[in-house]
Structures are given as C-alpha cells and as structure tokens.
Amino acid sequence: MIQKRRRSSRRKRTVLLPLILILVVLAIIGACVLFFLHMRNEKEKPSEILKTYLSSIESGDYEKMFELVDSGKVSKKDFIARNQNIYEGIGCSNVKVKITSEEKNQLSYTVTLTTLAGEITYDNTTKVKKDDNKGTILVWDDSMIFPELTATDKVRIYTDEAKRGQILDRNQNVLAGSGSAYSVGLVPGKMNEDSSGDLQTLSSLLGLSTEDIQSELSKDWVTDDAFVPLATISAADEKLQNQLLAIPGIKLSTVEVRSYPYGSATAHLVGYVSGITAEDLEKHPDAGYTSDSVIGKSGLEALYEKQLRGQNGYTILIEDEDGQQKSVLAYQNKTDGETLRLTIDITLQQSLYEQFQKDEGCSVAMNPYTGEVLALVSTPSYDTNRFILGLTTQEWDQLNNDEAQPLYNRFRQTFAPGSTLKPFTAAIGLAEGTLDPEKDYGYNGTSWQKDSSWGDYYVTTLQDYKPGTLQNALIYSDNIFFAKAALELGADRFTDGLDRFGFNQVVPFEIKMSQSQYDNDGSITEEIQLADSGYGQGQVLANPLHLAVMYTAFSNSGSMITPYLIYKDDPSAEVWIDQAISKEHSSLLTEDLKAVVNNPAGSGYAAHRTDMELAGKTGTAELKSEQGTTGQEIGWFSVFTTDPSASKPVLLTSMVESVEDKGGSTYVVKKDAAVLDSYFGS
Incomplete structure (x- = not known):
C-alpha cells in the first residue's frame, strides 16, 4: 500500500513538473513582452507613440491602442468597444496627424480623418506619463476621440438615404424605379x-x-x-x-x-439590384456603402451603379446623455442618383418579348440611320421583381437548373449566323472583283462538292433555281453559290473582308458584347471550312448586335453606324466603320435584299408588306457535331425599312435556337412580321 502511494505521488509530481515549467515559460514570455514594450516606449518620443496610436485606428488594432494608453478606470473591453463602435460607425479612414507642440508631459496636435460625412479636422491635447510596466504612455479619456466628447456622451451618425435613379425608356416610361x-x-x-x-x-x-x-x-x-x-x-x-x-x-x-414594371421583358437588359454582400463591401471599401445598402447585380443596374445609386447624406454629431445635440462634427448633403434615359422603345421591347418568350433566342432592334438601339431582348427570361422580394431556395434552383437557361443573356453571346452572312460574302467578292453580279453561274443543283478530295462531304441547299445570278442566290438562299464565292476569294481575302466588317473587334457599345469570329484559332486553313464559312457556317460566329450593325451599311451608303443606348435629344449617326461596302455595291445589294422580302419566291416573303418597303435576309445555321451529320438548327432574320423618311425606321435582327421542327428561319420571319405589324400600327 505504501509503495502504491509512493508511485501515485511520483506520477503527480511527473504531471505537475511540465505544468509548472509551462507556467514559468509563459511568465517569462509575458515579462519579456512587457519589458520590450516598456523599453520601446521609453525610447520612442511621445509624438511617435501618438502617431502609432492614431495609425492603429485605420487598421482596427484597438488592442494595440489600449497598450499605448493609461485608460484610467475604463476596462480594456470597454475601451475597445467604445473606440471600435465610434470609429467604425462613422466609417473612419485616412487618419493623419500633425504635431503642433511637444512638451515634457503634454502633446498638442491636429487630426484630420475621413468619414462617411466627409472630412473632420480638430485640434487636441493629450497628456503623457510614465508607467512602470508600459514606459511612456498617453493619458486617455473620451476627449482623445473628439475634444468635446465625454464619457456619458454618444457619437451619432444619421443617414439621409439617396434615392436611386430611375431607368426610363425613350418615351420616359419607367423601366426601373421605386415601388412598394x-x-x-x-x-x-x-x-x-x-x-x-x-x-x-x-x-x-x-x-x-x-x-x-x-x-x-x-x-x-x-x-x-x-x-x-x-x-x-x-x-x-x-x-x-x-x-x-x-x-x-x-x-x-x-x-x-426597387420595382421593374415590365419584369421579364427587360430583365436581361435592365438587370436588378440586391442587398450588398460582404464581398461587395470588400470590393468597394471607400464608396460609402453600408451593410444595409443595395447594389446593382446585373444589366444596366450594375453597369451604371455609380450614376444610379447617388450618395447618401450623413450627419455625425455628439449627443449628451439626454439625447440633446452638443455639436455637429460633419455634415454631407445627399445627392440622389441620376435618371438614366435609354433609346429603348418599351412597346417594341415588349412586343418582341411576347412573340419569342417561349423560344431560346434573342432580338435586337435599331434605328439604322441614327444608331439608336430600340430593343434588346433575350428569351426565355425571368422576373426581376422576384429577386427584389427574395427568391426561395426552390425558386433559385429552378432557375439555375432550367434547361432553357432563362438566366443566360443571349444577346451578348455569339451564334452561327447562317445565311444572314451571305450579303457580306457577296460584298467582299464584289469588292475584290471575284464576283460578277450579272453573271449566270449556271445550274448547281441541291448538292455539290469541289472535287473528289472532299470525300463524301457535299454542300447542300434546299431549292433548285435558275438562272444562277447573285440576286437569285440571295432570294433562294443558295448555300452552294456562296460556298463557291468564298473559295473563289480564298481564305486570306475572305477573312480580311470580314475583318473590315468588324469581326474580331469589340463593338463600340455601352454593354460589352462577345466578339464575332470566323475561326476558333483566328484563321481559316481548310478548304471545306472556307466553303462552309461563305454561307455563315464552319466556325463563323456572330454577335446579334454586331450583325444588326453590319446591316446598317445598307441604309448608310455602305458605312456601318455606331450603336448606342443612352438617349440623346438630337440623335445623329456616328460612323463606326466607314465604307465597309462601297456606295455602289451597297445600293446593288440593297435591291437584292428587297427581292428577298418582296419576291414571292424569297425566303423572307412572309414579312412582305404593302404599306411600306422592307429588305432583309433569312438565315438557318445547322450545328453539326462533325461534317456530314445533322444537328440543331438556328433560325435568323434581319429586316429593315428602306425609306429614310419613314416615320418609324427600324432594323430588326432576331435569332431562335432549335427551329428544325418549327419551319426553320420562316418561323422567325413570321414572328418578326407580327412584331412589325404591331410596331407600325402603334
């Protein structure tokens, strides 16, 4: 029994010895830290200690500030809470100090700091003393925060919220504004x-x-x-x-x-606002946002966030314990956000949305003579008001998992343009002298290959026609004719021509669009790809807005007009690409495009009108996994009024995915025809 007790005693001593050693080491470290602080503070001038103290406000190191002061009866916890609540509450930053007088036991200085309400500058004095543990330290009370502040006072900040600017259409209909x-x-x-x-x-x-x-x-x-x-x-x-x-x-x-009266019809264009996140606050540290702010998350709400949000007004003041105002430290008037007036015509925007809302596609409408963008629609869409009210998890999952991708903004993307590219292949051929508009290039049939080197690959077209002229090739949308035209040009001249139409360039527009391309790697090297590219397939991809701008050349004697979205009282055309087509060839091709819509055999005849003249071009692009196979079809229609004196001149480009079972591009033509009926009739 005695032996057991002795063993137990040894075990206790064995356990206690490391604990004692740890405590001794910690005590030594603590003593060393205090000694270091003491020696450092002894060596540092009081003015340097004050500068260190004030610089710690910006970094939020309130514990360090506490180590540099004698806080009297104020505990460390209360000291940190008091300073943190005030400095962070007023949005304090950019703290600067200028020492005006340094005596043995007192410092006089001027402090300048930036707050949500603007800059605050004040003169102050602080006593200095020696501490046995800390060395030279500052004597702290509440007046070190602001000279007039006492322990029973409070620093208050009052916010006068700026009103977010409205987004209006050209006729001042509200697209985004305040609601309840x-x-x-x-x-x-x-x-x-x-x-x-x-x-x-x-x-x-x-x-x-x-x-x-x-x-x-x-x-x-x-x-x-x-x-x-x-x-x-x-x-x-x-x-x-x-x-x-x-x-x-x-x-x-x-x-x-925030309210969006037209909801889904303008969702991808206007976008929406949402409560600010911690990430947003980190991205915009000095922009005046608070945890209660809203911020533009997509569309124009995000693009023009700075102009729309305005600046809140703030008043920072000291109140006594009875809530009475003692002094105003800073004041800033609010500035309401700017009103954003667009060139958009909401009637046309809605009409396009209603026609295509169940389709996966997009539409662009422009005034081809001024560059004003009248509509930008992506379908299917979503109701922006649901984001304001707060989506449930189920609603969010449904939007994200929907195969039709309602959150996907299609008018910013690129797609195979199909036969809508053919007028521009013709324009390049005309400019290079490889295409004669009057020549009959003969009977091609509906299937053709250059020679046996193409193996089992053939270019196919839907209609057989005679004679084989340029105008008929456009009327009947003959793929073979334009495949031959591209081959006759050769890859270098063909791609140089597309570059002159703005391919591989950023379209000058307020909203950034994906760049159109003719090859994934930047150049066409294969003969079959060149042939397919001539009629808008191969690896050719076009952005819908860019394609619409290309068609403005037929309304402006061959020059492509810069598109724009912000309304001007006196709209005038600004040229993006001068003489992309010669005036002569522009006039010639415009006559051919008139025939596409007005000739009963034309692929765009379903849009024919008796009250005004239209011109345009259809397009059907087949997306193939490999040559010789079939795949999804994309339908296009670009159509424009030809009379510059028309009361409502318009150029409309629409694209719909998966039209293979809907009648191809004719499906798009009929829907655009219905939109134009409504637009011209309003």
Missing part, C-alpha cells in the same frame, strides 16, 4: 400559445423552413411587442396577403423597394 411591397413579420406576443401549426402554414406560404422562422424569433433583441421581419411579398398579391393575415401574430408593413 409588404414586409411580412411576426409579433411574438400576438401568436397562439401553440403556434406549431401556424408556423407550418407560414413556412409553406413563404417558402421558409420552420427552423429559419424559429431562428429569427429567438434572436436576442426580440420582445413580445417586436415586429420580426421574415420575408417581403408583392403588394399586388392580395390572395397571399389574406392567407398570411389569417395567421395570428402576422403583420404586414409597407416598404419601399
């Missing part, structure tokens, strides 16, 4: 004692889990009389409002929200 909604919340004291069933019903109506609702109700600040917000709902949804109000404890409070 209902904040749905619970008042705990008015809920049923057994609220489990009510919470289940509420969960179902709002798309929230009961756990999320309980979590909000359990927060520290919640009292029986408090309004605990849970979700925001549309002010127009009366059915949902009545269902919610039937639940005991539910209260609806009117709130102002």
Whole structure:
C-alpha cells in the first residue's frame, strides 16, 4: 500500500513538473513582452507613440491602442468597444496627424480623418506619463476621440438615404424605379400559445423552413411587442396577403423597394439590384456603402451603379446623455442618383418579348440611320421583381437548373449566323472583283462538292433555281453559290473582308458584347471550312448586335453606324466603320435584299408588306457535331425599312435556337412580321 502511494505521488509530481515549467515559460514570455514594450516606449518620443496610436485606428488594432494608453478606470473591453463602435460607425479612414507642440508631459496636435460625412479636422491635447510596466504612455479619456466628447456622451451618425435613379425608356416610361411591397413579420406576443401549426402554414406560404422562422424569433433583441421581419411579398398579391393575415401574430408593413414594371421583358437588359454582400463591401471599401445598402447585380443596374445609386447624406454629431445635440462634427448633403434615359422603345421591347418568350433566342432592334438601339431582348427570361422580394431556395434552383437557361443573356453571346452572312460574302467578292453580279453561274443543283478530295462531304441547299445570278442566290438562299464565292476569294481575302466588317473587334457599345469570329484559332486553313464559312457556317460566329450593325451599311451608303443606348435629344449617326461596302455595291445589294422580302419566291416573303418597303435576309445555321451529320438548327432574320423618311425606321435582327421542327428561319420571319405589324400600327 505504501509503495502504491509512493508511485501515485511520483506520477503527480511527473504531471505537475511540465505544468509548472509551462507556467514559468509563459511568465517569462509575458515579462519579456512587457519589458520590450516598456523599453520601446521609453525610447520612442511621445509624438511617435501618438502617431502609432492614431495609425492603429485605420487598421482596427484597438488592442494595440489600449497598450499605448493609461485608460484610467475604463476596462480594456470597454475601451475597445467604445473606440471600435465610434470609429467604425462613422466609417473612419485616412487618419493623419500633425504635431503642433511637444512638451515634457503634454502633446498638442491636429487630426484630420475621413468619414462617411466627409472630412473632420480638430485640434487636441493629450497628456503623457510614465508607467512602470508600459514606459511612456498617453493619458486617455473620451476627449482623445473628439475634444468635446465625454464619457456619458454618444457619437451619432444619421443617414439621409439617396434615392436611386430611375431607368426610363425613350418615351420616359419607367423601366426601373421605386415601388412598394409588404414586409411580412411576426409579433411574438400576438401568436397562439401553440403556434406549431401556424408556423407550418407560414413556412409553406413563404417558402421558409420552420427552423429559419424559429431562428429569427429567438434572436436576442426580440420582445413580445417586436415586429420580426421574415420575408417581403408583392403588394399586388392580395390572395397571399389574406392567407398570411389569417395567421395570428402576422403583420404586414409597407416598404419601399426597387420595382421593374415590365419584369421579364427587360430583365436581361435592365438587370436588378440586391442587398450588398460582404464581398461587395470588400470590393468597394471607400464608396460609402453600408451593410444595409443595395447594389446593382446585373444589366444596366450594375453597369451604371455609380450614376444610379447617388450618395447618401450623413450627419455625425455628439449627443449628451439626454439625447440633446452638443455639436455637429460633419455634415454631407445627399445627392440622389441620376435618371438614366435609354433609346429603348418599351412597346417594341415588349412586343418582341411576347412573340419569342417561349423560344431560346434573342432580338435586337435599331434605328439604322441614327444608331439608336430600340430593343434588346433575350428569351426565355425571368422576373426581376422576384429577386427584389427574395427568391426561395426552390425558386433559385429552378432557375439555375432550367434547361432553357432563362438566366443566360443571349444577346451578348455569339451564334452561327447562317445565311444572314451571305450579303457580306457577296460584298467582299464584289469588292475584290471575284464576283460578277450579272453573271449566270449556271445550274448547281441541291448538292455539290469541289472535287473528289472532299470525300463524301457535299454542300447542300434546299431549292433548285435558275438562272444562277447573285440576286437569285440571295432570294433562294443558295448555300452552294456562296460556298463557291468564298473559295473563289480564298481564305486570306475572305477573312480580311470580314475583318473590315468588324469581326474580331469589340463593338463600340455601352454593354460589352462577345466578339464575332470566323475561326476558333483566328484563321481559316481548310478548304471545306472556307466553303462552309461563305454561307455563315464552319466556325463563323456572330454577335446579334454586331450583325444588326453590319446591316446598317445598307441604309448608310455602305458605312456601318455606331450603336448606342443612352438617349440623346438630337440623335445623329456616328460612323463606326466607314465604307465597309462601297456606295455602289451597297445600293446593288440593297435591291437584292428587297427581292428577298418582296419576291414571292424569297425566303423572307412572309414579312412582305404593302404599306411600306422592307429588305432583309433569312438565315438557318445547322450545328453539326462533325461534317456530314445533322444537328440543331438556328433560325435568323434581319429586316429593315428602306425609306429614310419613314416615320418609324427600324432594323430588326432576331435569332431562335432549335427551329428544325418549327419551319426553320420562316418561323422567325413570321414572328418578326407580327412584331412589325404591331410596331407600325402603334
């Protein structure tokens, strides 16, 4: 028994010895730190200590600030909380100090700092003393923060929120502006004692889990009389409002929200705003955003965020313990956001959306003489107002997993242009002298290959016709004719010609568009690819806006017009590419494009009108996984009014994916014809 006790005693000593050693080491380290601080502070001048103290405000190192002062009876915890709440609350940055007087026991200095309300400058004095542990330190009280501040005072910041600017169409219809909604919340004291069933019903109506609702109700600040917000709902949804109000404890409070009156029709163009995130705050540290701000997340809301948001007004002041104002430290007037007026015609925008809303495609409408963009539509789309009210997880998943990709902005992308490229292949051939517009190039049939070196690959076309002239090739949209035209040009002249039409260039426009291309690697090296490229396939990809701008050459004697989106009171054309086509060849090709729409045999005849003259070109591009196979078809139609004195001149380019079972490009032509009926009739 004695032996066992002795062993036990040894084990205790064995355990205690390392603990004692650790404590001794920690004590030595602590002593060394204090000694280091003491020696450092002894050596440093008081003015340097003050500069270190004030520079620590920007870095948020309040613990370091505490080590440099004698805070009296104020604890470290309270010191840090007091300084942090004030400096971070006013958005303090760019702290600068100028020492004006340095005496043995006192420093006089001037501080300048930047806040949300602008710059604050003040003169101050601080006493200096020796401390046995810290060495030379500053004597701190609340007046070190601001000279007039006492321990019982509070620094307040009041915000006068700037009104976000509206986005308007050309006729000043509101596309984005202020609206109202209902904040749905619970008042705990008015809920049923057994609220489990009510919470289940509420969960179902709002798309929230009961756990999320309980979590909000359990927060520290919640009292029986408090309004605990849970979700925001549309002010127009009366059915949902009545269902919610039937639940005991539910209260609806009117709130102002960003509103998009045309919803899905303008979603990809206008975009939406959302509550700011921590990442957003990191990206814009000095822009005046707070955790309660909203920020543009997509579309024009994001592109013109700086102009639309404006600047909040702020007042920073000191209040005494009774809430009475002692002094104003800084004041900044609010500046409301700018109003953004667009060239968009919402009537045309809506009409295009309604025609194509179930299709995967996009449309661009322009005034071909001024460059004003009248419509930019991508379909299918989504309701931007749902983002403002707050999407449920289920709604977000549905949008992201939808095979039709409603979140995908198609008018910014590139697609195979098909036969809409043929007029430009012709223009290059005419310019290079390899194509004669009057020549009959003979009968081609509906299937052709250059020679046996192409193996089993043939260029095919849908219609047989005679004579084989340029105009007929455009009317009947003959692939073989333009494959031959590209081969006659050769790859270098063909691609140089496309470069002159703006391929591989950024279209000068407010919204960045993907660049059109004729090859994935920048040059065409294979003969079959060159032949396919002549009629808009191969690896040719065109952006819809760029393609529309190319067609403006037929309205402007061969020059391509710069597109623009911000409204001008006195619109005038600005040339992007001068004489992309010669005046003579532009006139000749325009006559051919008139025939495409007005000749009963023309591929665009479904858009023919008796009240005005139109010209245009259809296009069907087949997406093949490899040569000789079949695949998805993309349908196009570019159409424009030919009379410059028309009351509503317009150029319209539309694209629809997967038209192989819908009638090909004729499907697009008919829908554009319906849009033009509505547009000219309004």
